[in-house]
Amino acid sequence: MTLPGMQDLTRPETYTLTGLSLASLAILVNAWRSDGEPLFASLAISGIAFAFTYALIRWTGEVFVKRGYKGRDMSKKNAVEIPEAMGLVCALVYLLAIVNFLPFAFKRDIVAVTSGAGRKDLLQEGQDIEMGRFLHRFPLEKLASYGFAYGTLASVTILGILDDSFDMRWRHKFFIPAFAALPMLALYFVDFGVTHVVVPAPLRQYVGELVDLGGFYYLYMAAISIFCPNCINILAGVNGIEVGQSLVIAFLIALNDMLYILPTVHQPHPAADSHLFSIYLLLPFIGVSLALLKHNWFPAQVFVGDTYCYFAGMVFAVVGILGHFSKTLLLLFIPQIFNFLYSAPQLFGVVPCPRHRLPRFNARTGLLEPSVATFTNEKPLRPLVGEALKLLHRVKLLRVQTDETGRVTETSNFTILNLWLVWRGPLREDRLAMEVLRMQTVVGLLGLWVRHSLALVLFTADNRF
Amino acid sequence: MTLPGMQDLTRPETYTLTGLSLASLAILVNAWRSDGEPLFASLAISGIAFAFTYALIRWTGEVFVKRGYKGRDMSKKNAVEIPEAMGLVCALVYLLAIVNFLPFAFKRDIVAVTSGAGRKDLLQEGQDIEMGRFLHRFPLEKLASYGFAYGTLASVTILGILDDSFDMRWRHKFFIPAFAALPMLALYFVDFGVTHVVVPAPLRQYVGELVDLGGFYYLYMAAISIFCPNCINILAGVNGIEVGQSLVIAFLIALNDMLYILPTVHQPHPAADSHLFSIYLLLPFIGVSLALLKHNWFPAQVFVGDTYCYFAGMVFAVVGILGHFSKTLLLLFIPQIFNFLYSAPQLFGVVPCPRHRLPRFNARTGLLEPSVATFTNEKPLRPLVGEALKLLHRVKLLRVQTDETGRVTETSNFTILNLWLVWRGPLREDRLAMEVLRMQTVVGLLGLWVRHSLALVLFTADNRF
Numbered sequence: 054m055t056l057p058g059m060q061d062l063t064r065p066e067t068y069t070l071t072g073l074s075l076a077s078l079a080i081l082v083n084a085w086r087s088d089g090e091p092l093f094a095s096l097a098i099s100g101i102a103f104a105f106t107y108a109l110i111r112w113t114g115e116v117f118v119k120r121g122y123k124g125r126d127m128s129k130k131n132a133v134e135i136p137e138a139m140g141l142v143c144a145l146v147y148l149l150a151i152v153n154f155l156p157f158a159f160k161r162d163i164v165a166v167t168s169g170a171g172r173k174d175l176l177q178e179g180q181d182i183e184m185g186r187f188l189h190r191f192p193l194e195k196l197a198s199y200g201f202a203y204g205t206l207a208s209v210t211i212l213g214i215l216d217d218s219f220d221m222r223w224r225h226k227f228f229i230p231a232f233a234a235l236p237m238l239a240l241y242f243v244d245f246g247v248t249h250v251v252v253p254a255p256l257r258q259y260v261g262e263l264v265d266l267g268g269f270y271y272l273y274m275a276a277i278s279i280f281c282p283n284c285i286n287i288l289a290g291v292n293g294i295e296v297g298q299s300l301v302i303a304f305l306i307a308l309n310d311m312l313y314i315l316p317t318v319h320q321p322h323p324a325a326d327s328h329l330f331s332i333y334l335l336l337p338f339i340g341v342s343l344a345l346l347k348h349n350w351f352p353a354q355v356f357v358g359d360t361y362c363y364f365a366g367m368v369f370a371v372v373g374i375l376g377h378f379s380k381t382l383l384l385l386f387i388p389q390i391f392n393f394l395y396s397a398p399q400l401f402g403v404v405p406c407p408r409h410r411l412p413r414f415n416a417r418t419g420l421l422e423p424s425v426a427t428f429t430n431e432k433p434l435r436p437l438v439g440e441a442l443k444l445l446h447r448v449k450l451l452r453v454q455t456d457e458t459g460r461v462t463e464t465s466n467f468t469i470l471n472l473w474l475v476w477r478g479p480l481r482e483d484r485l486a487m488e489v490l491r492m493q494t495v496v497g498l499l500g501l502w503v504r505h506s507l508a509l510v511l512f513t514a515d516n517r518f
Numbered sequence: 519m520t521l522p523g524m525q526d527l528t529r530p531e532t533y534t535l536t537g538l539s540l541a542s543l544a545i546l547v548n549a550w551r552s553d554g555e556p557l558f559a560s561l562a563i564s565g566i567a568f569a570f571t572y573a574l575i576r577w578t579g580e581v582f583v584k585r586g587y588k589g590r591d592m593s594k595k596n597a598v599e600i601p602e603a604m605g606l607v608c609a610l611v612y613l614l615a616i617v618n619f620l621p622f623a624f625k626r627d628i629v630a631v632t633s634g635a636g637r638k639d640l641l642q643e644g645q646d647i648e649m650g651r652f653l654h655r656f657p658l659e660k661l662a663s664y665g666f667a668y669g670t671l672a673s674v675t676i677l678g679i680l681d682d683s684f685d686m687r688w689r690h691k692f693f694i695p696a697f698a699a700l701p702m703l704a705l706y707f708v709d710f711g712v713t714h715v716v717v718p719a720p721l722r723q724y725v726g727e728l729v730d731l732g733g734f735y736y737l738y739m740a741a742i743s744i745f746c747p748n749c750i751n752i753l754a755g756v757n758g759i760e761v762g763q764s765l766v767i768a769f770l771i772a773l774n775d776m777l778y779i780l781p782t783v784h785q786p787h788p789a790a791d792s793h794l795f796s797i798y799l800l801l802p803f804i805g806v807s808l809a810l811l812k813h814n815w816f817p818a819q820v821f822v823g824d825t826y827c828y829f830a831g832m833v834f835a836v837v838g839i840l841g842h843f844s845k846t847l848l849l850l851f852i853p854q855i856f857n858f859l860y861s862a863p864q865l866f867g868v869v870p871c872p873r874h875r876l877p878r879f880n881a882r883t884g885l886l887e888p889s890v891a892t893f894t895n896e897k898p899l900r901p902l903v904g905e906a907l908k909l910l911h912r913v914k915l916l917r918v919q920t921d922e923t924g925r926v927t928e929t930s931n932f933t934i935l936n937l938w939l940v941w942r943g944p945l946r947e948d949r950l951a952m953e954v955l956r957m958q959t960v961v962g963l964l965g966l967w968v969r970h971s972l973a974l975v976l977f978t979a980d981n982r983f
Contacts, residue, residue: 120684121586148673149697155704196709200665201703207672208613212681219585232614236668239620244661 059201062111068103077101077341084157094157095333099340101151106344109142114355122217124356126483128291128414128421135354138217143341144210147364150337151203158333159196195330196303199241202334202371207232209282209367227283230363230370234278237371274374277382282366283371284389286359287396290411291421291470292482293350295357297490298389299365300342303383305497307335308454312505324377331372333347337458338368351483384500388493393471395450399426399467404438410466412474413486420479423452423465423472527576535569542566549622551761559622560798564805567615574607575820588680589821593756593879593886593947600819603682605826608806609675612829615802616668623798624661660795666705667799667836674747674832677951678825692748695828695835700745702836703736710834737840742847746838747831749854752861753826755876756886756935757947758815762955763854764830765807770850770962771837772800777970789842796837803833816948848884849965853958857934860915864891869903875931877939877950885944888917888937897925914941969970 062070077100084094116125117136124137211373215221221229248270249263289295310328312318318325345361348354373382383390397408405426412421428434434442439461446453452465452475463486465471472490474480480488527535542565549559582588582601589602677694679858680686686694713735714728714873731738754760775793779781783790810826813819838847848855864871870891893899899907904926917930917940930936938954941947945953 116684145676148676149700152669152700152704155701156707159708195667196662196705200662200669200701200705203669204617204665204672207669207676209612211613211672211676211679213685214676218679218683219581235614235617236620239617240661240665242621243624452770 062108065076067242070107074104088160091157092332095154095336098150098154099336102146102337103340103344106143106146106341109146110139110344110348110355113142126353127395129352130416134315135356137356138358138360139343139355140357140364143345144213144360144364146329147337147341148203148207148210151334154333155199188274189379195242195326197244198330198375200377201236204236205233206364206367208236209363210360213363216359228279230367231275231279231281233367234370235490237374238274241274241374271293277374277379278367280372281370281386284386284393285366286362288389288392288469289362291486292353293346293486294489295348295362296342296346297486298493300339300346301490301493301497302369302385303335303339303342305501306369307332309501311383327376331376334368334372351486381504384504387496387500388469395469395472396467404467405432407466410468412470415479418479419481421474421485422479423474425463425465427463428461527573535572538565539569543841544799553625562799563615563619564801566807567611567802568809570870571608571611571806572812574611575604575809575813578607579820583886591818594782594817600821602821603825604820605822605829606679608810609678609825609829611968612802612806613668613672613675616799620664625699656947662705662709663795665841666701669701670836671699671829671832673701674828675774677767678828683823693744694739695746695747695832695948698832698836699740702839703739706739706839708714741830742839742844743835746835747828749843750831751827751850753799753854753857753934754827756951758811758951759954760827761807762951763958765811766955766958766962767834767842767850768800768804768807770966771847772797774966775848792841796841799833799837816951820858837952846969849963849969852961852965853934860937861932869932870897872931875933877935880944883944884946886939886947886950887944888939890928890930892928893926
């Protein structure tokens with residue numbers, strides 16, 4: 054059996070991937086020999102990760118289908134079965150990539166500080182060297198963060214596989230990422246332990262400059278770890294949207310990271326290490342995700358599975374929390390936060406929720422339309438809820454149908470994708486995905502701009518300067 | 519459907535497990551409040567891990583069967599289907615346990631060194647405090663080892679699940695553990711980098727006191743990481759033998775660890791931290807394995823799967839390598855090494871190998887007998903190999919049948935379990951397992967004795983004194 058589009062790699066593909074891998078390898082060898090910038094090594098490893106993921110998705114697609122990891126794409130005229138849960142390939146290649154990057158990240162420290170002899174008692178001298186250290190190298194104390202980041206991402210991969218293997222219930226799934234985040238939270242507890250937050254200037258007269266949140270800070274971090282993976286998981290249902298939104302977020306975080314390590318920034322900047330840490334974790338993520346997007350974009354040849362959503366969300370939670378910029382991170386999740394709040398009435402049962410809420414495929418036009426929830430006489434809406442829906446309809450945040458008595462009989466489902474279709478009319482699947490991703494990019498850039506300008510107003514200083 | 523013996527927990531079981539958990543919890547709370555020994559916290563967490571694994575195996579057995587993780591026990595009169603790959607439950611609970619132990623292990627360092635404020639610049643003072651540090655607490659620099667150990671074990675769990683889900687070929691499986699070991703090897707490279715080995719005294723006149731193995735040392739460590747999981751995986755096929763042998767090895771390593779941290783040892787001993795690290799990783803392993811053994815011992819209610827074998831072997835590889843006692847570790851694997859070498863002629867195709875080599879169940883007697891490989895006229899043995907087999911038969915290392923012309927027609931299969939049955943005659947399954955485990959214990963204790971006496975002769979000093 055050959056899946057459509059899932060043949061072996063074509064000859065041009067093979068040449069391109071081989072060429073990319075060889076070029077990346079050359080950069081790697083050179084970076085090692087010349088004791089060069091780890092950033093180039095990270096880029097090169099991400100290139101290899103892209104090529105490897107690309108090829109592995111093709112090679113293993115049939116194996117996934119055979120083992121039962123498969124699904125039908127309901128938004129196509131011919132709903133063929135395609136491999137499901139292929140995000141697992143991304144996660145595995147990613148883990149391999151960040152492990153192989155490790156020696157590059159810490160090379161200066163190994164060579165200069167321990168002289169390759171592992172003499173930890175020489176670290177005293179090392180700390181002197183550190184004062185004048187080059188940019189873009191890690192001090193060894195970042196090593197533990199790196200290890201626990203790896204542990205957290207490996208854990209979320211395990212839980213993703215279990216979720217994709219054993220159909221779990223929604224209310225169980227929701228808390229899964231919190232378990233995976235435990236290594237990170239434990240590390241935070243042991244290694245940083247900082248639970249103070251800086252108070253915005255207007256509030257300082259009441260509570261002081263710093264507030265110690267104590268245990269609540271851990272709850273806050275756990276909430277971020279639960280939120281990031283789940284909100285990617287619920288903004289889904291259209292080819293390419295899970296991977297696409299993750300890539301947009303990754304690029305936006307990387308952009309923000311660059312603001313702290315550009316040559317124009319006065320170094321050593323106190324936050325530079327944290328943002329390097331973030332970049333080093335994001336570049337390979339971008340590599341493996343691009344390879345997946347190529348196969349998941351309309352018309353999809355593979356599905357990504359919950360594994361990918363959990364894994365992607367947890368990458369962001371890890372860099373945000375261990376990089377100490379979780380509030381900035383949330384600014385980049387505005388469309389997802391909106392989608393979550395907007396979905397809440399259906400998720401929590403205030404408005405009846407059909408089994409699937411993805412946009413409806415109109416086989417005649419080939420376009421997607423908003424899917425709807427209908428209310429019959431047997432299961433009517435509560436009158437108050439009906440009035441609220443009609444109000445939302447009036448401000449164009451829903452499309453509601455009423456019968457002759459004015460009672461609500463159906464409403465478009467409460468997801469940002471359906472809302473977009475309400476606003477824009479029927480769209481082809483790839484057009485819908487592309488427009489939503491563009492909106493997400495614009496909102497994210499605005500968020501970053503606000504963060505760096507408002508920071509001056511609220512906190513009297515932007516940590517970038 | 520209810521599996522035999524896989525009912526819900528009985529009332530006495532529920533009481534015992536609840537009691538154990540509550541008592542462990544009380545110890546934990548007390549250890550935290552009184553700033554007590556992490557060793558007690560580790561024991562308490564291992565108790566909770568035992569109870570949790572025990573209950574989870576019962577609760578999830580049916581789910582595993584439903585999802586296709588099931589197998590038939592061929593050594594029983596009624597070969598019913600029982601859950602397979604339940605070692606996964608062990609691995610998950612184990613990972614959860616070592617993460618939750620983290621704050622206990624490092625509490626002194628957090629409180630005394632960073633004052634809970636995460637001020638890493640205070641570590642200078644911390645290093646002074648360290649000189650007079652209490653036994654049984656870790657310095658924060660062990661944190662990275664802990665993180666990467668977690669990462670390695672999470673990785674081997676992922677690969678174990680993949681192996682149990684996608685039937686992999688033997689020659690692919692063999693190298694799987696090496697991938698999982700990469701985080702550990704990368705850490706070793708970055709953090710220790712010691713590739714010198716101490717030369718035994720008789721050889722010192724030729725090569726000096728220390729030899730730098732360089733890259734070969736990493737190959738050696740990779741070999742250990744491949745060997746430990748695989749050799750547990752091939753000493754298998756009888757109820758309880760995989761978990762049983764792993765528990766014996768774990769107890770023996772823990773015994774060796776105790777030699778370095780007993781109150782009678784002069785402290786601070788340079789190797790004490792490494793052996794504490796080992797104990798902290800082994801105690802929860804013993805906890806989860808005992809719970810699995812209870813359900814995998816004859817007559818087995820569950821199978822353990824490759825996940826368990828990989829996971830167990832990797833726990834040993836991690837403590838041996840990061841604890842710097844990999845040679846001692848190998849002394850505790852003598853029966854497995856023998857089994858591997860003894861199996862080699864069949865594994866590498868010198869002697870034809872049937873699909874299964876587990877002992878043959880004689881339904882009439884209810885006992886296990888050596889299983890055999892037969893050689894027909896179509897597929898005869900090479901004459902030289904036949905002569906070698908007859909020689910092995912004469913020294914009682916095989917049981918060989920010959921026809922009237924003296925040609926070998928069948929031989930017992932090349933595994934230690936079959937050999938034991940050749941020596942001892944037919945045995946009931948649990949008797950065979952118990953006898954082999956006893957033999958393993960005796961050989962292991964001898965190994966430890968030799969290690970600590972011979973060390974004085976070969977290396978002029980035993981590092982224990």
